Amino acid sequence: MHIPDGYLDLSIAALFFVLTLLVLGYSIYRLRGERLTSLFGVLSAAIFAAQMLNWPIPGGTSAHFVGGALAGILLGPYAGSLAMAIVLTIQTLVFNDGGITAWGANVWNMAIVNVFLGYYIYRTFSRYNKNFAAFLAGWLGITAAAIFAGIEIGLSTSFAYGLSVTVPVMGVWHALLGVIEGIITAGVVGYIATRRADLLEKKEVGKTSFALIAALIALSPVFAYLAEEVGYAEPLEKAAEMIGLEEEPIYEGLFPDYTISGLDPYTGTLLSGLLGVLIVLALAYAVKYARGSRKDT
Amino acid sequence: MHVVLEKTLKNASSYFQNFFIHEYSSKSTLHSIDARIKLLGTFLFVILAVSTFEPKKLLFLLLSLILISAILGLSLKNMIRRVWLFPLFSFAVVSPLLLQDIGYPLLFTLRVLIAVIAVQMLVMSTSFADICSALRSLKVPEVFVHGLWLAYRYILVVFQDIINILLARESRRVARGSHLELWRKGGEAVGLFFLRSIERAERVQLAIASRGERIIGSKLQFGTLEAIYISLSAFVALWCIAL
Amino acid sequence: MVHSPLISARNVSYAYPDGSMALRDVSIEIYRNDRVGIIGPNGSGKSTLIFLLSGLLRPTKGEVRIFGMLPDKKNVESIRRRIGVVFQNPDDFLFNPTVKDELLYVPKQLEMDEEQMLRLLSEYAKKFDLEEILQKPPFRLSGGEKKKVEIASVLVYSPEVIFLDEPTANVDGKTKRIVAEMMRNYSGTVVIASHEMELIWELCSRVVLMSKGRIVEETTVESLSEEKLEEIGVI
Numbered sequence: 064m065h066i067p068d069g070y071l072d073l074s075i076a077a078l079f080f081v082l083t084l085l086v087l088g089y090s091i092y093r094l095r096g097e098r099l100t101s102l103f104g105v106l107s108a109a110i111f112a113a114q115m116l117n118w119p120i121p122g123g124t125s126a127h128f129v130g131g132a133l134a135g136i137l138l139g140p141y142a143g144s145l146a147m148a149i150v151l152t153i154q155t156l157v158f159n160d161g162g163i164t165a166w167g168a169n170v171w172n173m174a175i176v177n178v179f180l181g182y183y184i185y186r187t188f189s190r191y192n193k194n195f196a197a198f199l200a201g202w203l204g205i206t207a208a209a210i211f212a213g214i215e216i217g218l219s220t221s222f223a224y225g226l227s228v229t230v231p232v233m234g235v236w237h238a239l240l241g242v243i244e245g246i247i248t249a250g251v252v253g254y255i256a257t258r259r260a261d262l263l264e265k266k267e268v269g270k271t272s273f274a275l276i277a278a279l280i281a282l283s284p285v286f287a288y289l290a291e292e293v294g295y296a297e298p299l300e301k302a303a304e305m306i307g308l309e310e311e312p313i314y315e316g317l318f319p320d321y322t323i324s325g326l327d328p329y330t331g332t333l334l335s336g337l338l339g340v341l342i343v344l345a346l347a348y349a350v351k352y353a354r355g356s357r358k359d360t
Numbered sequence: 361m362h363v364v365l366e367k368t369l370k371n372a373s374s375y376f377q378n379f380f381i382h383e384y385s386s387k388s389t390l391h392s393i394d395a396r397i398k399l400l401g402t403f404l405f406v407i408l409a410v411s412t413f414e415p416k417k418l419l420f421l422l423l424s425l426i427l428i429s430a431i432l433g434l435s436l437k438n439m440i441r442r443v444w445l446f447p448l449f450s451f452a453v454v455s456p457l458l459l460q461d462i463g464y465p466l467l468f469t470l471r472v473l474i475a476v477i478a479v480q481m482l483v484m485s486t487s488f489a490d491i492c493s494a495l496r497s498l499k500v501p502e503v504f505v506h507g508l509w510l511a512y513r514y515i516l517v518v519f520q521d522i523i524n525i526l527l528a529r530e531s532r533r534v535a536r537g538s539h540l541e542l543w544r545k546g547g548e549a550v551g552l553f554f555l556r557s558i559e560r561a562e563r564v565q566l567a568i569a570s571r572g573e574r575i576i577g578s579k580l581q582f583g584t585l586e587a588i589y590i591s592l593s594a595f596v597a598l599w600c601i602a603l
Numbered sequence: 604m605v606h607s608p609l610i611s612a613r614n615v616s617y618a619y620p621d622g623s624m625a626l627r628d629v630s631i632e633i634y635r636n637d638r639v640g641i642i643g644p645n646g647s648g649k650s651t652l653i654f655l656l657s658g659l660l661r662p663t664k665g666e667v668r669i670f671g672m673l674p675d676k677k678n679v680e681s682i683r684r685r686i687g688v689v690f691q692n693p694d695d696f697l698f699n700p701t702v703k704d705e706l707l708y709v710p711k712q713l714e715m716d717e718e719q720m721l722r723l724l725s726e727y728a729k730k731f732d733l734e735e736i737l738q739k740p741p742f743r744l745s746g747g748e749k750k751k752v753e754i755a756s757v758l759v760y761s762p763e764v765i766f767l768d769e770p771t772a773n774v775d776g777k778t779k780r781i782v783a784e785m786m787r788n789y790s791g792t793v794v795i796a797s798h799e800m801e802l803i804w805e806l807c808s809r810v811v812l813m814s815k816g817r818i819v820e821e822t823t824v825e826s827l828s829e830e831k832l833e834e835i836g837v838i
Contacts, residue, residue: 067446068475069410069468076410091501101568104510105518105561106554111511112519113550115375117367121539125367128550137554149507156491157512158378159443159479164406221410221471223457223464243543250547255555257700258742262558332603336420339599343424346592347431353585354389362679366661372620516621521695527659528696531688532756535712536680552698 064129064212064237065154065169068162072219074294075287079215080167082283086175086276087148090141093272103142107149110134114150118243126240128247131173132181132204136197136252139266140182140273147174168215176280177208183277185252186265193256193263194249201248202241209237214284218291362533364546365526372519378442388433390485395494397586398482401593405478408600409471415463417600418470424596425477439480447473488512497580510564518560522553607671608632609764609792610656615665617651625651627816628665633764633794640803640824641796643813644836649796650691652813653766656794658682684713687757691769693749697741702733702752705741709760723759731755731785747778754785764792771799798837 110130117125130150134143148170154160161169181204188196213233217226255262390398409421430436451469458465482491489509496505529549537545610633617626626648633639633656641649654660655667658674670685672678690696699705706727710720728734731751736744741752750770757765767786771779783805786793797803803810803824810827812820814835832838 067450067472068406068479069450069471071410073407073411087504088501091503094503101510101565102558102561104507105514105557105564107507107511108514108518109522109554109557111515112522113553115368115372115519116364116522116546116550117371118543118546119363119367119539133554137558145504145507149504149511152508153488153512153515155479157483157488158375159446159476159483162406162410162475163403163479164410164475221413221468223454223468246540246543247547247550250544251551251554254548254551254698258555258740259558262555332416335603336416339420339596339603340423340427342599343592343596344427344431346588346595347428350393350585350588350592351389351431351433353588354392362659363676365659369620369660373618373622376621519620524690524692524695527654528688528690529698530659531657531683531686531690531696532709533712534680534684534709534760535714548698556694 064173064209064233065151065161066165066212066216068164070162070216070219070222071165071168072221072291072294073164074290075215075219076164076167078167078286078290079171079283082279082286083148083167083170083175086279087145087170089272089276090145093141093269094145103138103146103149106134106138107146107153110146111150111153118247120240120243126243128244129173129177129205129208130248131177131208132185132197132200132244133248133251135178135182135204136185136200136248137255137262140179140268140276143178143182144174147178150174168212171283172208172211172215175276176211177204179273179276179280180204180207181248182266182268183273189263194253197252198245198249200245202238202245205241205244206234206238209233209241211284215287218287220291362530364542365523365530368526369523376516388485390429390432390434390481392585393485393589394580394582394586395486395490396497396580397582397589398486399491399494399498401589402478402482404593404597405481406475408597409474409478413464413467413471414603415467415470417603418467418474420603421596421600422470422474422477424600425474425481428592428596429477429481434481434484439477439484442484443476443480446476493580514564518553518557521556521560522550525549525553525556606634608668609635609637610667610669612652612656612662612667613665615655615662615667617648617655617660618663624816626655626662629816629818630665631656631811631818631821633792635763635792636790637792637794637809638807639794640807640810641794641813642798642800642803642810642832642835642837643796644798646815647813647835648816649798649813650768653688653768653794653796657686657688657764657766659688684709684760685763687760687762687765689754689757689765689767689770691772693746693753694742696753697749697756700740701738702741702744703737705752705756706733706737706759708756713760727755727759746774747781750774750778751781751785754782758785758789762791764794765789767793767795767797769797769799770795771797771802800832800837 113130114127116128118128119125131147134146137143138146151161151170151174155163155166181200184203185196185200188199210230210233213230214226216222217224217229252263405421405425409418412418426436429439447469450472451465454465454468492505492509496502526549529545612629612631615626615629616624618624629652641652643649655662658667658669658679661674666673669682674682697705699708703724706724707720710723728737733752733755736748741749744752770782779801783802786806793806795803795807807824810822810824811818812831812835819835820831829838
C-alpha cells in the first residue's frame with residue numbers, strides 16, 4: 064500500500080506532510096514524560112519483522128501483515144502511530160518502499176488512520192469479545208488506510224485514474240486481504256490475552272485530543288480535495304513564473320526565451336538541454352576533484 | 361507453516377542485503393558528502409521530478425542524475441538492479457492508457473524512475489546511522505530519531521527470534537490445515553513473538569537507562585565538497601525550471 | 604549389515620537471509636539407532652544442521668533425504684510425525700495454555716481417541732513427574748520444569764528420530780541430569796548438538812566435530828581427543 068513518488072500531486076503530498084507532522088508531533092509531545100523510547104523502537108523492529116512474513120493465500124501468492132491496528136491496541140494510538148511511522152520511514156529510506164514526497168500520505172494512511180481507527184474499534188468492541196474486536200480492528204483499519212490511499216491518488220491529476228477507479232480498486236482489494244490482517248491481529252491479541260492481559264488494557268488517550276485527531280482524519284479527504292483545487296499540477300511552471308523566468312525574462316541571460324534566435328524552438332531547447340548537461344558534467348567533476356583533496360577520516 | 365517459513369526466508373535475503381548496501385561502492389565520492397546535504401539534495405531532485413510532465417525537463421533531470429551518480433562513483437548496474445521493479449510496476453499500472461495518449465504512461469514512468477534514482481543516490485552512499493544523524497541535525501525530534509536507530513539495529517535480532525518461534529511451531533505440525541488455520545495459528549505464533557519483543561524492549565529500556573546510548577554516525581561536516589555539491593544541485597534545479 | 608541411512612545430507616550449504624553462510628558443503632548420514640553428537644563452538648552451524656536434517660529448513664545447495672524422501676509439500680507432515688526436535692530455548696517452543704495441552708498438542712492433531720490420549724498423558728506425566736504441574740501454564744514454570752515439559756512433549760508421540768539442540772545450555776546441574784535421564788531410556792535414534800561434552804559422553808557413540816560451518820572430523824566418542832576439542836574451540 065505504499066505510494067511511490069510521482070503518483071501524488073505536490074499539493075496533496077504537502078497537505079499530508081503537514082497533517083502527519085501535526086499528529087506525530089502531538090504524539091511525541093504527549094509521550095514526553097514517559098520512558099518509552101526503547102519500547103517503540105524495539106516494537107517497531109518487531110512490527111517490521113512481522114511484516115516480512117509471507118502469508119500464503121488461496122491462489123498461490125502471499126499477503127503481508129501490516130500491524131497498524133495491533134500497534135494501536137498494544138501501545139495506544141500515540142505510541143502506536145510513532146512505532147508505525149518509524150517502520151514506514153525505514154522502509155522509505157532503506158528500501159525505497161514508498162516515496163519520500165509521499166511519506167506524509169503513507170504515514171497518514173498506515174500509521175495514523177490505521178492505528179487510530181484500529182484502536183478505536185478495538186476499544187469499542189472489546190467489552191463484548193476481544194478476538195472479534197481485534198479482528199474488526201485489523202480488518203477495517205487496513206481497509207480504511209487503503210481507501211485513503213485510493214482517495215489521495217485518485218484526486219491527484221498526476222495519476223490519471225480518478226476516484227471512481229482508485230477508491231473501489233484499493234478498497235475492495237484490501238477489504239479482501241484485510242481479512243488476513245484481521246485474523247492475524249485476532250490471533251496475536253488472543254494469545255497475548257492469555258499471558259499478559261494487562262498489556263491490552265485501556266490506554267490513556269485524552270478525549271479531546273483523540274476527538275480532534277478523529278475529526279482531522281475524517282476531514283482529510285475534504286482538505287485533499289481543496290488542496291487539489293488550489294494547487295496546480297505543474298508547479299515548476301509556477302516556480303518559473305515566480306522567479307520571473309517565463310513571462311518576463313528579468314534576466315536576459317544566455318538564451319533569452321530559452322531559444323537561440325535563428326534556430327527553431329526544438330533545436331533551441333535541445334541545445335539548452337545539452338548545455339545544461341555539460342555544465343552538470345563539469346560541476347560533477349568539480350565535486351569529484353574536491354573530494355580528492357579532502358582527507359577522509 | 362513451512363510455506364510461510366520458506367517464502368519468508370527466501371525474500372528476507374533481498375531485504376537484508378539492503379541493510380549492507382552502502383558498504384558496496386564505499387569508495388564513491390558520494391559517500392564522503394555530508395549526509396544532510398545529500399538528504400536535502402535528494403528531496404529537491406524528487407520534488408523536481410514529480411512537479412512536471414514536460415519531457416524536456418524530465419529528460420534533463422534523468423540525464424543529470426545518471427551522470428552525477430556515475431561520475432561520483434555509484435554503480436549504475438547495482439542501482440538498476442535494486443529498483444527496476446518500481447518503474448516497471450508503475451508502467452504496468454498506467455499502460456492501459458497508452459491507447460488514449462502515448463505520452464502519459466511514458467512520462468509517468470519516467471517521473472517514478474527519476475525519483476527512485478534520486479533516493480538511491482542517498483541510500484546507496486549513506487549508512488543508516490548517518491541518515492539518523494542528519495535527521496537529528498535537521499531538527500527531527502530526538503525521540504523519533506532514537507526510535508529509528510533502535511528499530512534498525514534490532515530488526516535482525518528480532519527477525520531471528522520470529523524465525524525460531526516459527527520453526528519450533530512447525531516442528532510439531534503433523535497434520536495439514538486449511539488456510540484459515542494457518543492464519544490463526546500463525547497469529548498466535550506472532551503473538552508469542554510480540555510478547556517476547558515487548559519483554560525485550562523492557563530490558564533494553566533498562567540497559568539504556570543504565571549506560572546511555574548515542575547514535576554513532578560520521579561527524580557531520582561542511583566544506584568545499586559540500587559547497588560544490590550544493591551548487592551542482594542548485595544548478596540542476598534552476599536549469600530544470602528554466603528549460 | 605549395512606542399511607541405508609535414515610537421514611542423509613549430501614553437500615548441503617545453507618545461507619542465512621543476511622547472506623552469511625551457516626553451512627558450507629556438509630555431508631552426513633544418520634542411521635537407525637545411531638547416537639550422534641554434533642560438537643562445535645557457538646556459531647559453527649550445529650543448529651542449522653539440525654534444522655536441515657529434521658526437514659524444518661531446506662538447504663540452499665545440496666540435498667537432504669529424510670526416510671528416503673526429499674521433503675516436499677506432500678510428505679512434510681508425515682516427516683514431522685516421525686521426527687522430534689527439542690529446541691534450545693523452551694520459550695520458543697512452549698505456547699499452549701497448560702502443560703497438559705502441551706503434552707497432547709501432537710496427539711490431538713493426529714486425532715487419537717480420547718481414551719488413548721488420556722492413557723498417554725498419565726503415562727508420561729508419571730514417568731517424568733509432571734503430575735503436579737499438568738494444569739499450570741508452561742510460561743510459569745521454572746527453567747528445569749520447562750525443559751522437562753519440552754522433552755516430554757516430544758517423546759509423547761514417539762518419534763523415530765529426536766534432535767536436541769543444545770539441551771544443556773543455560774540449564775542447572777539438576778536439569779542436566781533430568782535431561783540425561785529422560786533420554787537414556789529412549790529407544791530411537793538420537794542426534795544431539797552441543798558445545799558441552801557431558802551429555803555427549805553419556806549418550807552418544809558417534810561424534811561429528813564442526814567448525815565455521817563445516818564438518819572437520821567424524822569419529823567415535825572413545826577416540827575423541829582433547830586436542831581436537833581445543834582446536835575447534837569447544838574447550
